[in-house]
Amino acid sequence: MAELARDRGIVLRTQDYAETDRIAVLLTSRGRLDVLAKGARRLERSTGAALDPLHVVDVIHYRRRGLHLLKEASFVRTFPAVRGDLERATAALKALRWVVDLVPTGAPDDRPYTLTLEFLAALDGGLHPPVFTAAYALRLLSVAGLEPHLAGCVRCARTEDLTWSPEHGGLLCARCGGRGTPVSARLWRSLDALARLPFPALARLKLSDEDLAIGVALLHQFRAAQLGR
Numbered sequence: 001m002a003e004l005a006r007d008r009g010i011v012l013r014t015q016d017y018a019e020t021d022r023i024a025v026l027l028t029s030r031g032r033l034d035v036l037a038k039g040a041r042r043l044e045r046s047t048g049a050a051l052d053p054l055h056v057v058d059v060i061h062y063r064r065r066g067l068h069l070l071k072e073a074s075f076v077r078t079f080p081a082v083r084g085d086l087e088r089a090t091a092a093l094k095a096l097r098w099v100v101d102l103v104p105t106g107a108p109d110d111r112p113y114t115l116t117l118e119f120l121a122a123l124d125g126g127l128h129p130p131v132f133t134a135a136y137a138l139r140l141l142s143v144a145g146l147e148p149h150l151a152g153c154v155r156c157a158r159t160e161d162l163t164w165s166p167e168h169g170g171l172l173c174a175r176c177g178g179r180g181t182p183v184s185a186r187l188w189r190s191l192d193a194l195a196r197l198p199f200p201a202l203a204r205l206k207l208s209d210e211d212l213a214i215g216v217a218l219l220h221q222f223r224a225a226q227l228g229r
């Protein structure tokens, strides 16, 4: 019998596989873990149901031919206010896609897991979904080692005429050759605050949903440029 391993993780997404199997992508304190649940779609009410996205689960698994095969999955907790609300659930599921892109499998770093749990709990506790999306994306980029430069121009530190320049790592002023989307002082200071403030202060930030949407679009551009796609 192969050696059994136990992990606790957040289900990021699931995908049907072969006739009756399912692959669940988990974020654990040891990075991303993809487990193959044999027959999961025939066992919807036991193992299969524990593996729903946004559930925190304990899994027992073993390796066979390069795959992690699931032996057992048990439900630990979920975020009922997120799962029960379309706007929150959509924000959470979109955010979890960033994890799939930014966190490698088997990475010995527990920060993405801790960060994701904290943010899902805050969203469940009433954090405004657009604030959740922007603040979480910024912090996940940071723990992935891809923090955008937000304190003035990346070359000369000027704080005027700033533009968004993902290929240079963040803000670049017009004098230094910045030709991207202009970024107002209000917007970059807001992004900087979203990247750093603790949850109680995040909830008090006065930001328009329009500014938050622009900020998230800039972060999408940034992620794509950093990942080369």
Ligand SMILES: [Zn+2]
Residues within 6 Å of the ligand: 153, 154, 155, 156, 157, 158, 172, 173, 174, 175, 176
């Ligand atoms: Zn400059």
